[in-house]
Every structure is written in structure tokens, then in C-alpha cells.
Amino acid sequence: MGSRSSHAARIPDVDSLRRETGFSQASLRRLYDRFQALDRTGKGYLSRLDLQQIGALAVNPLGDRIIDSFFPDGSLRLDFPGFVRVLAHFRPVDEEDEGNRDPKEPEPLNSRMNKLRFAFQLYDLDRDGKISRHEMLQALRLMVGVQVTEEQLESIADRTVQEADEDGDGAVSFLEFAKSLEKMNIEQKMSIRILK
């Protein structure tokens, strides 16, 4: 396994990763250990199968979709930077960052908007930038489907889209999605404290 001190050296492009994701050195090291633990066959990258082996994910209603979000654009290999980039969305929002941020630089991965974007793309399967009624129905079915009839599901899906849809096109765009959740404390609800 090697000594701890050499780990930082073994993480490729550790400095650019730190800048991009905002993770501390210690966090990156921990995540690298986790990455290697998940990569049981020592390939150097993760496949879908590796992630599916995580027991608790199998029973998570959104498990499959979340795994898919790690493999954008149909790729089959997940390298460490990709792994960390997704996890960076869930860093708690650091208030000081907000103040010192240079407005010309791209938004940090864990900003409110980016957190919302992550959630949005879990619903928007066909990537057309809108959550159609059909996509809402599918998501609902995953999360609530066991306990209700199909008609009730359709009713709920209709109502949910109706609630958020402002321009009346029968689908929820990203901005409408963000607006429907404006009162919600996303910074808290979509953050994992330990990933500081």
C-alpha cells in the first residue's frame, strides 16, 4: 500500500484538481484511497460494475441514475479526476469562497446552481434541457411507485409539473426547476459535511 506521504505524489495533477474542485489536500487523499478501494481489480479506473457493487446503492431508488451521472456521454471508464469532479458538487458551500471569488472565473462546482444542475440532469434523461411530464412520471415511479396506482402517479406528475411550469409549455426547464426550489436550503440539503 505504500506510505501515506507518497500518496499525494501519486495522485495525478493534484494541484489542478484542488483548484478545480476546491477539495483540500487531505480530502483528495481520502477520496483517492476510496477510489482505489473501489477499484478492486486495480485497473486504474472505475467501471459501472465497480460502482454497482456498492451494496447500499442497489436499493437506492435513484442508484442507477446516479451511477450514470458519473459516466457522462456514454463513456465506460471513470478516472479519478472524473470521480472527484462529481463529488465536488457536494462540498459544503464555503461562505468565504463566495466573497473572495473572482467573477471572471467559472462558478465553483459546489455552487447552488451547480448543485441544482446535478439534480436536474438526474431527471432530464434525454438531455433536452427540460423535464417533461413523462420524465417526471418516471422519476416519481422510482421514488413513490410501490405504494400508489398508476393513475395517482400520473395525477401527481401532472400536478408537480403544473406547479413549477411558468411558461406553460408542459415541461419544467432548468430555470423553472431552480425557481420552484428557491425557498429550499439547497446549500444544506445537497452537501455532505465530511467532504469539506
Next chain:
Amino acid sequence: MSGRWAPGPRWGVLLALLLALGELPRARGVEEEPGGAHGEAQGFQVVTFEWHHVQDPYIIALWILVASLAKIGFHLSHKVTSVVPESALLIVLGLVLGGIVLAADHIASFSLTPTVFFFYLLPPIVLDAGYFMPNRLFFGNLGTILLYAVIGTVWNAATTGLSLYGVFLSGLMGDLNIGLLDFLLFGSLIAAVDPVAVLAVFEEVHVNEVLFIIVFGESLLNDAVTVVLYNVFESFVTLGGDKVTGVDCVKGIVSFFVVSLGGTLVGIVFAFLLSLVTRFTKHVRIIEPGFVFVLSYLSYLTSEMLSLSAILAITFCGICCQKYVKANISEQSATTVRYTMKMLASGAETIIFMFLGISAVDPLIWKWNTAFVLLTLLFISVYRAIGVVLQTWILNRYRMVQLEIIDQVVMSYGGLRGAVAYALVVLLDENKVKEKNLFVSTTIIVIFFTVIFQGLTIKPLVQWLKVKRSEQRDPKLNEKLHGRAFDHILSAIEDISGQIGHNYLRDKWSNFDRKFLSKILMRRSAQKSRDRILNVFHELNLKDAISYVAEGERRGSLAFIRSPSTDNMVNVDFSTPRPSTVEASVSYLL
């Protein structure tokens, strides 16, 4: 029962009232049995005045009536109630009434006795708090709450007690018959934040829910600490200062764990029993609400019997049974339970504050010592502030949502003392604690100060500091749905990144609950239909239905719903029997 309210053989105010009503036959000798058949033959009395017969319940009912009438009176003036908290008004009313009674009788006839307080007035309030506790919020902040409740209270007690002792040694207080242990005993009973007072004041202030739950949770959970410290120091005082050994101190620390965990366990056991019982009450719907109250009260008494923390027991009974009881009992029973609990809690609170005022008007208990009183006030405020700041500094390193300076100010300022401290101080044995009257007087002053002065000023303070207020919002389907999605996402991310966090624990708990607990404790029919998203959907539909009806009535008739015309899209089938749940829910929403 007769000893409890101690009105004495004089009828004071009552007599004045009764004489004013006209000439009524006076009570015929309090020692005679009703219907007096012995002694002088007076002949058959058609109507007799049996005051002694009804004395006790009558007086109790009368006081409850007075307290409730007072509440009506206060709310006649909206301007007053929006500035002055009701609790303060009730204390002032109590002072006035106490003065009247004193003037009429020349002794203080009524006071808030610890037995009445601990057995009848406190349980409804705490049960109400536990049964309606927002569990997710409570358990999400449990670490914070526990830290403040345990460490914070011990800190307050120790520092206050020791500082007062220090000042006493310096001679500023003059000649008093007290030792170090008496001061520590006093410190332990004055240190605890009081749930009744916090509820009464914070309910009118509407700070954001996290802040409220932290202060309120602290006030509930510090009972274990208060009970232990009080008992420990009281027994130490009884033993005598020099006979206290190290073993006794260790026993004290052990007793803390036993008292708190034991009380919680008793509460959980009774919650289990209660949920189990309500599973089978389908055919006895009428008495369903009774079970909730009886079993919760038994958890309180059982814990008290085992000298464990009764407040913790009844709180956790309420917290743990909520979900299953609400799922099992009918809608009407749920409404009954809700309103009865609120009524009992509100009534008890009113009586407590009024009697705090009345009890203060008793010349026998007053012993004034300027230095003691002023310094106590100073120490409890200052040490609470210091304690809050220190603990928050530690907590903020572990919390997701940081507690800001403003929150800390509200937390320090909102550390109100109340009737629990008063009841504890009255319970002291004056043979063992020689300066009991001094303690009682000081406790009363402290309570009045915190409830009246801090209660009055906390609202403007909250507004001035622009504390985040709670938002009363309509439930939104989107928020519930996406909130659920976020929970799943976070669980998944926690699993992927290999971290054990809140979500992991919550997930584990809800799996355990779904697989085992709900199967045992929830009625089969209820197990399927209790999803939160569905509840919101159901409520929204009901709201729609109500507005539909309201619109129809405005227009004159709802005939268009019943018409069979095909161009009418609404075809409600009124012939099938509607489940009674709909009607009950509608009335609830109204």
C-alpha cells in the same frame, strides 16, 4: 386532596362574593357530616349549603375559570398582546390576585405546590412538546442539543454556584447560614433553562426553526442533568459537607447516565406499548384518544417512581409514538388528540404562570438580600452567554449549518428560567437548607426577571438583529418530491464516497423501521398509505376541493357537479359512499 391547596377554614374572597349574592344560609359547621343527623334536631332542611362538601374541586374549577377568563381579557386588546408576552401578563395578574387574597385573608392561601406542578401541570405541556416535535429537525440537531443541555447546564450550575460562594466568602452578602454545597445546590436548580417559559415566549416570536429547536430541545433534555445535580447536591447537603467522599461523586456521575438513559428507555417502552395498542383499536375508535393520554402519563409516573427523569420519559414517549399513533388512529381521533393536548398544555401553562404570580405574594417566604439577588441575575446571564459562545465555537467545526453570532445572542438571551426552578426550590427542606427562604425569594425574582423583562424585550431584539424568522408556507409538491430525491442522492453519494453521515444513519433507520417496526406497530392498512409525498398531494387536492365548493356556494349551487351532461368535465360520483376520512380532513383544514 385537602392539604394541597391549603385554603384554610376561612373563605375570604369567596365569602364576600357569596354574601353579595344575597342572604344564603351559612355553612352549617364544618365538622358535621353532610345531612347532619346528629346533634340538635333542626328538622328537615329542604336546601342546605354544603360548602365543605365541594370545597376542593370547586376552588380548583374556579381558578381554572379565572385563568381562562384572564386569557380572554388579555386578547381583547391586540396592541397589548403583541408587545407583552402572555406569560408576563399572567404573572402580573397573579400578583394582583395574590394581593387581593392576602388583603382579604391576611395569609397567603394559595400557592403553586410542587406536587400539583409536577404531577398535573407539567406533564401535559411536555407531552404536547414531544408529540408534536418535528422529529427530523430534532434528531438532525441532536448532537448540538445534547451538548448545550448537558455540558451547558453543568457549566451554568458550577459557575453560578461557585461564583456566589466566592462572593459570599468575600463578605458582600452579609451574614448567612450557608455553605458551599448550598450554593452548588442553588446553582443547579437555577441553571436550567425552562421548557415552559421557552415555549411561552418563543411561540410568540417565531424565530427560524433550527434556532427554536436548539433552545427548546435544550430546555427539555436538561431535565436529566437538573434532576441529577439537584438530587446529588441535596443528599450531599443532608450528609453534611465533610462526609462527602469521592465514591459519592462517582456515584453522582453514574446516576446521571442511569437517570437520563433510563428515563429515555421508559419513554421508548411506553411509546412501543402505545403504538401497539392503537394498532388494535379499530372497533373502539371512541376511546382511542384516551390511550394516548393514559399511556403517556403512565410513562411519566413510572419514570418518576423509578426516580428517573420523568420529563425525558414523556418527551421520548411522544417523540417515538408520533408516527405510528398518527397512522393507526382515525382522523377524528387524531383531531381530538391534537386539540385536547393543546388545550391541556395551554391551560396548564396559563395556570402555572398565574400561580407563579400568586405564590409570590406571601410575606412569610420573603427574605431579601440585595447582593445575592443582583449577583445571581448577573451571573446567570453572563455565564450563560459565555457558555453559549464557547460551545458554539466548538460546535461550528462539526456543524453543516453554522450558528452565527446573532443565533448565539438569541440563544443566550432566550435562556429563560421558569416554574421548574420554582418547584424545585420550594421542595427544599428548610431544616437542611437553612436559607431556603432566601433561595425561594431569589428564584422568584429571577423567574420574573427572565419571563417579564427578557420576554418583553426578546421580540424587539429579534427584529432589530434581523434574525431569520420561520416561514409559514403552503406545502409544495415540488419541494417534497425533490427533497426526497435529494435525500436519495445524498445517501448514494455518501455510500460512494465511503462516508458515514446523517443520511446513511437516517436511511438505515428508515429501512429498519420499514422492515420491522412498522410491521409490528402500524395497522396493515396504514402501512401502505403513509408516504409524505402522498400526504402533500392529498392535502393539495383537499384544498382544491374546498375552494371548488366555496366557489360553487358563492355562485349559488353546486348542481353543475351533479349534472350528467357530457360537456362537463367534472363527474363526481356522489352515490358511492365516501370514506369518512375525507370529511374529517376537510373540517380539519377549515
